[in-house]
Amino acid sequence: MFGETLAAFPESRVMDGFYGGADRIEAMADHVLERMPARAALLGHSMGARVALEIIRKAPDRVERLALVDTGVHPVKPGEQEGRYRLRDLGRAQGMAALVAQWLPPMMGDAAARDDALMARLTTMCVSAGLVVFEAQIEALLYRPALDALLPAIGCPTAAIVGDQDRWSPVAQHEAIAAAIPGARLHVVPDAGHMLPAEAPDAFNRIVAQWLTMPAADQPGD
Structure with a gap:
């Protein structure tokens, strides 16, 4: 999924996608917190973005900036x-x-x-x-924690990134995420679906580079 992004940003690290076999988002976040640097730019894709948000809830001082990719923040839907x-x-x-x-x-x-x-x-x-x-x-995912109250409290530079053909986590969800987080930027990548980092790696990596230089001054109140 992130092979070309790792090549483009050799200082980056991928946390394992299995989270030690955890079956709750909160435990997945603990798994990452035990292994990530003391402070990091944190990018999460799909379920990984929900884990990243839980890390923000648990340890906001350890997250320098946040990217939420092809994801959602809604509660469990009917069906x-x-x-x-x-x-x-x-x-x-x-x-x-x-x-x-x-x-x-x-x-x-x-x-x-x-x-x-x-x-x-x-x-x-x-x-x-x-x-x-x-x-x-x-x-x-079925027992995921609520996020409504968390989003407005996020104070680090944040990007919401999505492929315009993502039918699982559509653009509208990311528009809502960007609107709820102070100063967040929305990036929509054309001709890409839910597996955006692998489908359009060049476009994705350009956005990651922008995100890594996104100034904290963009955040209201700074």
Whole structure:
């Protein structure tokens, strides 16, 4: 997912996506806090963005700046649990490859979905994570903490980044996120879906470079 971003920013680090097998966002945040530098620019994608927000709640002094990528801040929606459990049950019955074959394509932008090499790499990534990790992560998402009161209190430079073809976490969600966080900037990448960092890495990395130089003075009250 972040291979080209790591190459472009060699000083960056990726925290493992499995969070020690944790099945709650709060525990995932603790896992990262134990391993991240004392202070860092923190970028989270999808569920990882919710983990990043929990880190902000727990230890705001450790986050220099924040990027929330292809994500949401809404509570559990009607029918969400049933949909996630249908995928879980498909994986239990037919294996992880069958689960990923159903779950991944709708996540992709139109061009990326036709890129066989990219789809093969992402499929391998997801399948290799395994069903145990998938089950832990959907439980974490279904019991995710509320965020409404947190967003207006965020005081570090923040970017909300999304692909314009993200049908899972659409642009409107990121518009709302940017509106709720003081001074936050919204970036919409054309022709990319939910897997934006892998689908459009050059465009994504340009935005990351901007975010890393986003001055704190942009924040109201500074």
